[in-house]
Amino acid sequence: MFSFFLALAPIALIIILMIGFRWGAARAGAAGYLSALFIAIFFFGAGPILLAYAHARALLFALDVLFIIWAAFLLYRVADEAGAIRTIGQALPHLTADRGMQALIIGWAFASFLQGVGGFGVPVAVIAPILIGLGFTPLLAVVIPSLGHGWAVSFGSLGSSYQALMSVTGISTDVLAPPAALLLSIACLVTGYSVVHAAGGWAAVRRLVLPVLIMWFVMGSVHLLIGVSPIWNIAGFCAGLAGLLVAYPLARRWRSGDGKPSNSPGETSDYGILDRRALAVALSGYTILIILTLGIQIIPPVSDFLGQVVIQINFPEVSTAAGYVIPAGAGRKIPLFRHAGAILTYATLLAYLVYRKAGCYKPGAPKRILSGMVERVMASSVSIASMVSMAVVMENSGMTETLARGLAEAMGWAYPLIAPWIGGLGAFMTGSNTNSNVVFGALQQRMAELLGISVAVILAAQTAGAGLASVLAPTKIVVGTSTAGMAGREGEVMRKLIGYTVLILLLASLLTVMILWIFP
Amino acid sequence: MIILRNWFTTHKFQVQTLAFGLMIVTPVLMFIAAQGEDVVWIWVLLGLFGVGNLLALSVP
Helix, strand or coil: CHHHHHHHHHHHHHHHHHHHCCCCHHHHHHHHHHHHHHHHHHCCCCCHHHHHHHHHHHHHHHHHHHHHHHHHHHHHHHHHHCCHHHHHHHHHHHHCCCHHHHHHHHHHHHHHHHHHHCCCCHHHHHHHHHHHHCCCCHHHHHHHHHHHHHHHCCCCHHHHHHHHHHHHHCCCHHHHHHHHHHHHHHHHHHHHHHHHHHHHHHHHHHHCHHHHHHHHHHHHHHHHHHHCCCCHHHHHHHHHHHHHHHHHHHHHHCCCCCCCCCCCCCCEECCEECCHHHHHHHHHHHHHHHHHHHHHHHCHHHHHHHCCCEECCEECCEECCCCCEECCEECCCEECCCCHHHHHHHHHHHHHHHHHHCCCCCCCHHHHHHCCHHHHHHHHHHHHHHHHHHHHHHHHCCHHHHHHHHHHHHHHHHHHHHHHHHHHHHHHHHCCHHHHHHHHHHHHHHHHHHHCCCHHHHHHHHHHHHHHHHHHCHHHHHHHHHHCCCCCCHHHHHHHHHHHHHHHHHHHHHHHHHHHHHCC | CHHHHHHHHHCHHHHHHHHHHHHHHHHHHHHHHHHCCCHHHHHHHHHHHHHHHHHHHHCC
């Protein structure tokens, strides 16, 4: 019991500092790391060799994440300097003036789509500036896409998280996909209403009951059908794309924001005349990103060619004085030219050329784009380095294992209720659905076998809980705050997100029990 | 104390850059030291990594 509370201490400290004292992620992460290091050395028997390798592993994880943050922020600066963010922000009210509807299209469907093709934190990093351009507060601009993309994480990023779960457990997709896809497709509905509620409160929820239901039906059905098919790796992407397609007619019908459907199809509104060419140029940066991501990830020869240069380190087996063993194996694999950060960089360079050709830049634009960028991303970079190091030290010293086992033993027969929370805990600590699945997948599988319940359903709860709770991870929040210009205010975002996330995880718990009846 | 706090506030970027630099460079050196099982160096480098975090913690 003492070990359990010791293992919990660094996470509790971060939560208290960020939510209770409103510290930024850089300070709270440093405090969490120092406490984790102290506890790992003095109570879990972590020696110097183990710690050295743990820090090297953490560096790979941190670089993996930072590559995306830096590249996403550069894309944002290139688009912003060209006036693209402002143009998109001015154009969307022509489609719909309804704030809730705007949040649904951009923060739910578009965020899910970006999660489908992109990776860690990309939806929030890309969408937050667009929502700010639309007039949303920076806080809501981070909160809305965070809530909106959580359901699409597990089958997003071209299925990397789901693939990781299958790899560590040896369970085939034929068995795992039905409960996992079903659970997440249902959770999609709650994320939709959460987005609308965050954007406009209960009035918006009442006003947009029908559009949310229609969009959910389309996105959820596509996600479920493709999730259980052989092309499960594009389930998140296809669901997001379907959501965008169905959102267009819905937005034109719910365009007024007065709660009444509108049939007026004109392009002129209270916001003036829509400049289609300017909008097309403004959107070109993000269109390039989508085309490049799809091309590189889906076309095997391109993917193989760019994936030739890989940064990867092999680590030897190490163990703590308490006997917790970390088996030998390769660390985080970073395909340098096929990485999400690399794709963002290619898109940024091409977008810059397109904007320059279109005459969007004034003299001295490159200098303005780069100036201040390093300063803006530094706080985020520090917090990512601290928090990832904390997570890996905890994992390698056996603290994470102690936490999970403690939770499992405390719950006993009610374990299915806690299974999504264990996944969520892993994602909160590491900021990644994939990492959570790697850390807790085998443990959840073993617990299900011991309790004699469906392994597939418990693993579905693991990946669903991890995906849904990953939006609350400090490392992921930092990605959003860095592009929304509110670095250091991550505690505010966490306070706003925590209620929604707890509610969604509670629903995941109930759904897990219900699905156990269907797949006993 | 207040003077120190003000100094950290006015030099936030420099302090965070130094902290980040320490957190990026020391793990590489730790890996090399671990391969040679050079325990003393690992403790020194862990200390430097900790200093990086203390610097991050010091910026209000």
